[in-house]
Amino acid sequence: MMQDEQVLIQRLLKRETLACRQLVQTHHNRLLAVARSIVGEAAEDVVQEAWLLAFKALANFEGRSTLKTWLTRIVINTAYNRYRYEQQRLMASLDQVLAEDMALHERFDDSGHWQEPLVRWQAETPDEILARQELAAILAKACDNLPSAQRLAWLLRDQSGLEFSEIASHLHTSEANVRVLLHRARLKLLAVIEAYEEGKPC
Numbered sequence: 237m238m239q240d241e242q243v244l245i246q247r248l249l250k251r252e253t254l255a256c257r258q259l260v261q262t263h264h265n266r267l268l269a270v271a272r273s274i275v276g277e278a279a280e281d282v283v284q285e286a287w288l289l290a291f292k293a294l295a296n297f298e299g300r301s302t303l304k305t306w307l308t309r310i311v312i313n314t315a316y317n318r319y320r321y322e323q324q325r326l327m328a329s330l331d332q333v334l335a336e337d338m339a340l341h342e343r344f345d346d347s348g349h350w351q352e353p354l355v356r357w358q359a360e361t362p363d364e365i366l367a368r369q370e371l372a373a374i375l376a377k378a379c380d381n382l383p384s385a386q387r388l389a390w391l392l393r394d395q396s397g398l399e400f401s402e403i404a405s406h407l408h409t410s411e412a413n414v415r416v417l418l419h420r421a422r423l424k425l426l427a428v429i430e431a432y433e434e435g436k437p438c
Contacts, residue, residue: 241303248294260287263304266396267311273387274315286314305402308392312406371432378428382421389417390425 247255264283271286272279290310297306379387385407392403393414400411407414431437 242299245294245297245299245303248291256291259303263307267307269391269395270308270388271311271315273384273391274312275318278318279315282315282318283311285318286311289314301402304396305398308396308398309406371429374428374432375425378425382424386417386421386424389414390421393418394422 244255244259248259264287267283267286268279271282275282286307290307293310297303301309379390382390388407389403392398392406393400398406400414403414404411407417
């Protein structure tokens, strides 16, 4: 755990108002996006509940992961506990994605890596793209239209910066499956960006 995070945790344990506000401001919108990908309009309620759980459990935080990863896990667990049927939809979405096109064994080599690399974002970073207001609205709509599993994989990797192993743990699947989900999500979002750049309907 980084020293800055250790200091922040100590301040949080003392219930310093500024530290609590800093934590919420840093992570709230990202956690809201993760929750929304699972429970839709109930995301705000889920995240509020997750914040309460996190502050209650903070004294037991052992620092085996970052605060970001720990908070993400709490939000995902809270969402799944409250809306169990959403997990069934997520698993159904995962099965559908993995059944599409070529079999998984054809996508990966013996070491579990891609035969062909994942699609890379263009020179602009996702943050720079999202900063453009019109495209941001179009991408937000496109993201909402992604299958649940793809949307969550993209949010956890490209928006939250989690490692593949962490995402696989969150989704109760393998890292190879996470790469498939992320690959498909990126392809769909890149198609939207390309259509926008070419002036085509998105």
